[in-house]
Amino acid sequence: MSLHGIGLVFLAVLTGTASVLLAVALLRWWDRGPGRRGARLPQGLDGSLKPMVLLFRGQRLVDATPPARALLDRISAPESEWTRLLQWIGPRFPDAIDGLSRIGRAGRFECLGQSGTGSATLRLLVEQIDSDLLRITITDPQAEYAGIVVDSMSQQAMEEELDLLRRSLDQTPMLVWRQDAEERVTWANAAYLRKAEAQADEPIGWPLPRLLDSPRPVPGAGTRTRRASLTQNGAVFWYDCHSHPTGDQTMMFALPADAAVRAERSLREFVQTLTKTFADLPIGLAIFDRQRHLQLFNPALIDLTSLPTGFLTARPTLFDLLDKLRELRMVPEPKDFRSWRQQMSDLESAAATGHHVEEWSLPGGQTYRVTGRPHPDGAVAFLFEDITSEMSLTRRFRAEMTLGHSILDGLGDAVAVFGQDGQVIMSNRPYRELWPGAESLAEALACWQAGAEAGSGVAALGARLTQAETGLRDTGLMAGPQGQLLGWAVTKLGAGRQMVRFRLPDPAAAALADDKAMLASAG
Incomplete structure (x- = not known):
């Protein structure tokens, strides 16, 4: 070959090498350019992420890759790692529990997970390394790189949790909605939408109408509660509304309170009936709570004891009431104050522990029967009955019987x-x-x-x-x-x-x- 031919070959080689180097440089510049800056190689090529692998000796976790440990940490259960893993595997791999029970004979088990609510389909591989060492591998057959396994399972877990939350909120009987600072409804659950559609004559749109006069949250005060009513088709529905501030918006929860309202109304009517009944009784009634403060009395108590109404409405204690009766000479004349206090303490103790009855012969010639009865929750009730005429009739009858004898x-x-x-x-x-x-x-x-x-x-x-x-x-x-x-x-x-x-x-x-x-x- 001539010198001219050798020169041409060398020039061609040099030109090709320069072209390759230039192409590599252009590729690197393009990969690091503004449109590609910050992009990473596919997971699995650079080894930054590992597949989901767990090693168990018996039922004790020996080692696991970071994605596997992250999966176990997401399962909020106080049990061991083995139990938490079975709790996650069971719903996704129905054949896994049976396969794990036969792993000692087969030595290897592999199955595909059922398609759940998420879009990821997983594969479970269980291998017995030695007599009591198991290696469990979870992968995504549709993923091209091993690192994408973690994203697939995370996506499935998030989709399942999101679907569960949506179904729970749509099936709950309480009304749940979110409103902004201008009290416009920006989101609502299915129960709220059904109520709103039943209230409106035309198809509803956004923003949704506000159904209840809900409480306004106070900054720094936490949750606030208020009872509100909703009238629909002539019927009144009651709700206990709770407000929770979340950022610049507020989450509202309205729990049905119809049963509580009916119970409170029945209790109020019952108390009113009792109050009217007590008001017509000729027997004085005084009910004291556990701390022995007067909680309920009737007009007959004022008529029999001459106690001032203002004194009774101030809810005095039992001993204050007895001392006031002593001042008004409406109790038996005591020998001294010490014996009087002891007598009243015995009266209170006897009434609190069981049925107690005693007769008071008053200085004015009247005779009262005082009855003490225990009530639930440590309360005690005292009944004051004027038996002066009864005692007079009894004495007269006894005198006549004595005369006849x-x-x-x-x-x-x-x-x-x-x-x-x-x-x-x-x-x-x-x-x-x-x-x-x-x-x-x-x-x-x-x-x-x-x-x-x-x-x-x-x-x-x-x-x-x-x-x-x-x-x-x-x-x-x-x-x-x-x-x-x-x-x-x-x-x-x-x-x-x-x-x-x-x-x-x-x-x-x-x-x-x-x-x-x-x-x-x-x-």
Whole structure:
């Protein structure tokens, strides 16, 4: 080859080399240019990201790539790493749990995940390295580079969580919406949209109408709550509205409160009914809470105790009320203040632990019955009842009973009244002295028969008291316990009661007969 030909070849080689170098330089300049500045090589080429691989010895995590650890950290569960991994794998790989149980025999298991709500499709590979060491690899078969695995799974997790949140908000019965600083509705859930569409006569558009008069958040005050009503088709719906400031906008939550409103209305009506009932009661009522402050009283308490209305409305304590009653001389006159305080402490303790009743004899001659009853949650109620007329009637009745017994005891005849069951319900002193221990009809018949010499009179008396036949005589004669002659008479009193009278020998008549006998013998 000539020198000229060698020169041409060298020139061609030099030109080609320069062209390659220039092309490489242009490519690098273009890759680093303004439109490509900051771009990175595909993940997996530069090794900046690793595939999702986990090593388990038994059920203890030995090692994992950063994407795998990030996945475990996103699963908010207090269990171990193995349990958290199974919690994530189970819904996505239905065959994985069964495959893991057979990994000891097969040594290798691989499956594809079902298509979930996300767009990523994953592959699970489980390999047994040795007897108790497992390597679990999760990849995306559709991804070209290993690093994209993390993005696919993150995308799937985010899409599933977003779908779950959307479904939850759309299915919740409460109204949820967001409004800006001008109180314009910028977002709402399905429940809010349904209510808004039911309220409007025409198709609704944005911004949506405000349905409830919600509370306005105060900067730095946190959550605020307010009850609001919504009228729809003539029916009133109640909501408990909560406001949460989020940046320059506000999230609003309206929880249905119809049941709470009905319960409060029923309770208010019940309390009003009780108040009206208490107002008509003639018994004074005072209810004290756990701290022994007056919570409820009725007008009868003022009428019975003469306590000032202003004093009662100030909710005094129990001991303040008792001290005020002592000043008004509406309590029993105490011997000294110490014994008075002890007596009132005993009253409070007895009323708090169980039913307690005592009577107060007031200095003015009145008598009050004070009843203490425990109430739920440590409360206690006191009832003040004026029983002056009742006590007067009782005393009068007791006096009349005492007078009647005195009259019966003063009679010369022995009298006993037998009830329908044969028991002695009333007797006088001569009867008890004549027939001691005869407190029933059976005992009386035994006593009469034991002291009788002629049994015809006792038999007639027993037949008259025990038999309901007609034609039996009501009077007769019988022998007494000392052999004296007694006359008896039976009288029906009604309600099955019978009265028996025994006429004793008249001492004056016997003395007169003795005198006559002596005179006759002397003459």
